[in-house]
Amino acid sequence: MMRSILHAGTRSFGKKYDYDVTYMHEVINASTKAGLALTFLPMVTQYKGPKEARAVWAGALLASTLDGDCGPCGQLVISFALEEGVDGDQLLAAIEGRLDEAGEVGLGFQFAQHAISGSYEPNTFGDRIRQRFGDQAVISASFAAGSGRFYPVFKRGLGDGHACQQLVVNGRVGKVAV
Numbered sequence: 001m002m003r004s005i006l007h008a009g010t011r012s013f014g015k016k017y018d019y020d021v022t023y024m025h026e027v028i029n030a031s032t033k034a035g036l037a038l039t040f041l042p043m044v045t046q047y048k049g050p051k052e053a054r055a056v057w058a059g060a061l062l063a064s065t066l067d068g069d070c071g072p073c074g075q076l077v078i079s080f081a082l083e084e085g086v087d088g089d090q091l092l093a094a095i096e097g098r099l100d101e102a103g104e105v106g107l108g109f110q111f112a113q114h115a116i117s118g119s120y121e122p123n124t125f126g127d128r129i130r131q132r133f134g135d136q137a138v139i140s141a142s143f144a145a146g147s148g149r150f151y152p153v154f155k156r157g158l159g160d161g162h163a164c165q166q167l168v169v170n171g172r173v174g175k176v177a178v
Contacts, residue, residue: 049140059108064148097177112145
């Protein structure tokens with residue numbers, strides 16, 4: 001019964017986002033508990049913080065995801081961001097490495113890059129986020145920076161990784177600056 005519910009939810013997700021969910025079905029078939037764990041993971045990755053800071057969250061999630069892979073998972077993050085009303089021009093600028101032009105998306109992107117880098121120097125991007133949007137925005141950017149790489153790494157672990165690709169934002173193609 002639970003397996004059927006998980007498969008139905010997975011099919012719905014795949015259809016909504018035009019996303020290949022084959023690996024999710026394989027996980028569910030192998031272990032209902034693992035399928036449930038995969039279902040609950042968005043509680044971490046999708047903690048978006050305050051509405052006015054969604055672009056910061058999106059930038060951090062995008063940077064973390066692209067650090068793990070720049071294929072279908074990156075495209076999925078773009079879809080999530082656009083659903084939240086994040087500016088497509090800022091997303092495209094971040095994808096292409098034009099972070100100074102990427103506004104709040106660029107701020108979140110740089111925050112995540114710093115967090116991912118392993119540097120123990122103060123993350124001044126976090127200070128800027130906190131001053132402008134508050135602690136909840138820093139928390140959401142931290143969740144995004146830490147969790148965005150999960151899916152691409154998980155998929156590669158299962159043997160379902162994808163090579164870098166061009167990402168599409170509102171019909172415009174952006175070449176990922178790797």
